[in-house]
Amino acid sequence: MSINSEMPLPNVVVLGSGNVATALALAIENARAGEIVGIFSRNIENARALASRLSVARAVDSPEDVTESADIYIVSLADDALAPVLARIKPNGALWLHTSGSLDMSVLSHMSDRYGVFYPLQTFSLNREVDLSKVSLFTEGSTPEVEKEIAEFGKKIFKNIIHADSVTRSRMHVAAVFACNFTNYMWSIAHDLLAKNDISFDVLAPLLHETLSKALTMPPREGQTGPARRGDLKIIEAHAASLPPREQEIYRLLSKCIMDDFYGNKE
């Protein structure tokens, strides 16, 4: 096979410059799944920062300046920005994808006949690289052909391609909020409580690794431990009383829920 017979890489525009947009743009180029030709952000500095990490992407901050000739548009904008930005871009026949866990696919239906969802189940932060080849991608397409097209594009980048309708994807997203976002917030609180006593969060590392490893080995409910699991009201009260108001409210609510789970009052 000669070089000329290879399929040319699809030209991709990424709308957004946040955590997900950045991770995807870099991964698409790394995996040679596409060539990023444009980055749109309402903040031109952010658009330029991301474009500078890519090979040929042009940074723009006006929706009217987004090129109309790309093959794939990936929309990774804050929810409240999505509609007003798209209203200023002309519909075309390209493949339009959004990356949200909870938005309906139909928010893109006016941009093209070919649209869908490209939702990576992962937490992304700027300046932290994640190996997407180990991540699951949830997809949905406006037609079976589009669904297949999205899966073909996705599998160059992701480990698992999982078709999920909007309802299933949204439930997946809620579960991920508990499993990742709220968990991380628990760790923030622990970090700050320890910092007040000049104790490094690292001292918890073996505990955190074991907690996760156990939860992936047996159902997390079976591995539940701690004062609330034991129904140890004296210690719960002493802990709660030692905490600032916000942390105290969380401590009391979660302890109550765990006790309800194990000692009755099931809803």
Added chain:
Amino acid sequence: MSINSEMPLPNVVVLGSGNVATALALAIENARAGEIVGIFSRNIENARALASRLSVARAVDSPEDVTESADIYIVSLADDALAPVLARIKPNGALWLHTSGSLDMSVLSHMSDRYGVFYPLQTFSLNREVDLSKVSLFTEGSTPEVEKEIAEFGKKIFKNIIHADSVTRSRMHVAAVFACNFTNYMWSIAHDLLAKNDISFDVLAPLLHETLSKALTMPPREGQTGPARRGDLKIIEAHAASLPPREQEIYRLLSKCIMDDFYGNKE
């Protein structure tokens, strides 16, 4: 050095047969830090179950039957059981230790002049082995000599021996409740939400590994992501409305706290 000149192993009695008692009894024998001669539990079946996993331990369910001649007594009883059980055991000159993160050392002061705390910072479940050589042990002793004696005993089993007074240890324990127990509860909720949709919890594994790995690399607050971090009120409302009452209450409270953290209303 001949075999005869080796120090004999201390005789150890473990009071309790729960998660911590079981993990410590097994680890003490595995590490050849002591010989477990007795297991006390208010439930004789539980005492026997643990004793059967040890070489020479005798199971008893009456405090009066606890041998008086051991070198070390490790008290790992539920809080409400501790005082009534100890009241029925004669004080002696042995080393008495409790394993609680939050009880004051002084709950053992009437049993001996030599007493202290032996608190492993880890989550234990029956039938799940944990490598204690990677775990930190928090110790406190009734005198500097006793403190040293506890550390000598502990370092045969644990990786780090950290001296901590009762106040510091209790703060450590509260932080661990957030970091381990509440985190595990978030995973229980996610597990159950996914199960309702016939999705395996395992699909979250790469997300959970990355969440933990990130939290140990940068302060967890910096790695916070999700709808609340973005102040995405529409998605928060849609998620909350989709949840059963208890999960909804948790979702709303934690989202509110995260938004307060990032967008003001700091307490």
